[in-house]
Amino acid sequence: TCSVSDIEIENGFFSESDFTYALNRETSYRCKQGYVTNTGETSGSITCLQSGWSPQPSCIKFCDMPVFENSVTKNNSTWFKINDKLDYECFIGYENEYKHTKGSITCTYYGWSDTPSCYERECSIPILDPKLVVSPRKEKYRVGDLLEFSCHSGHRVGPDSVQCYHFGWSPSFPKCKGQVASCAPPLEILNGEIKGTKKVEYSHGEVVGYVCKPRFLLKGPNKIQCVDGKWTTLPVCVEEERTCGDIPELEHGSVKLSDPPYYHGDSVEFTCAETFTMIGRGSISCISGKWTQLPKCVGKYVCIKWILYERILKAVREKGQVTY
The missing domain is CATH 2.10.70.10 (Complement Module, domain 1)
Structure with a gap:
């Protein structure tokens, strides 16, 4: 037989009231609050064997x-x-x-x-040019907060705003300068061109846009800015090899057919049948291998109902009610 007095359960106690157990009989024990067995349970069991109790009961401290x-x-x-x-x-x-x-x-x-x-995370403002006006002024700035800048006097050189990210402020803070240089005409880019009329000289802060030729995709900013005599980073035009599939069909409409393949930047125009009105853009474009959204051709009566429906929705959003 085995006796409960033969063994001590540290940080635990026997669940049953018997003091003596016959050979091969099993009994249970429980751990005190804040303790568990080696397997993470609040209770365990031991068996009376010829050599005594086995396995040895154990209650250990743990963390949830x-x-x-x-x-x-x-x-x-x-x-x-x-x-x-x-x-x-x-x-x-x-x-x-x-x-x-x-x-x-x-x-x-x-x-x-x-x-x-x-x-x-928070962003703190470093020591800035005293001529620089910062808005809004706060003691602490959270991720996502935006700071806008202007100059008491002189010209701002750098961005007009920066944002607080988890890694800090971006882009870099601007400065105020009394004298700023103008820029020479911007460079041409391969397979692209400058939008608008070119000038001999560009003032500080002026912006120039770029577009790519058909079949080419613009990578980088579509606009550059003159900053104290230097242009910001130029974009590049890379060839877009993906083409679009067959022109999608427009119910109650027709398309001015053109020969495939359809490259990036290619467009096709649609017209609606005589008794139908077009909703949406009258053309679709091939952009990176996919056609843009197709317009709809709806009956004129349906079109009038659609316009009234949109006006009702607008009134609901603005006033919370509809007046008939």
């Missing part, structure tokens, strides 16, 4: 999965032993109290060594 604030972990465990580490990562735009986006905490006898909390 903590509550995460603006952070997440990839660990799927529900409980942790003493000295176990738990890694966590902050949401985008957040950081912990140590200004890091990642961290780890350790399970100790008294609980977790820290809380996996992350706080929204």
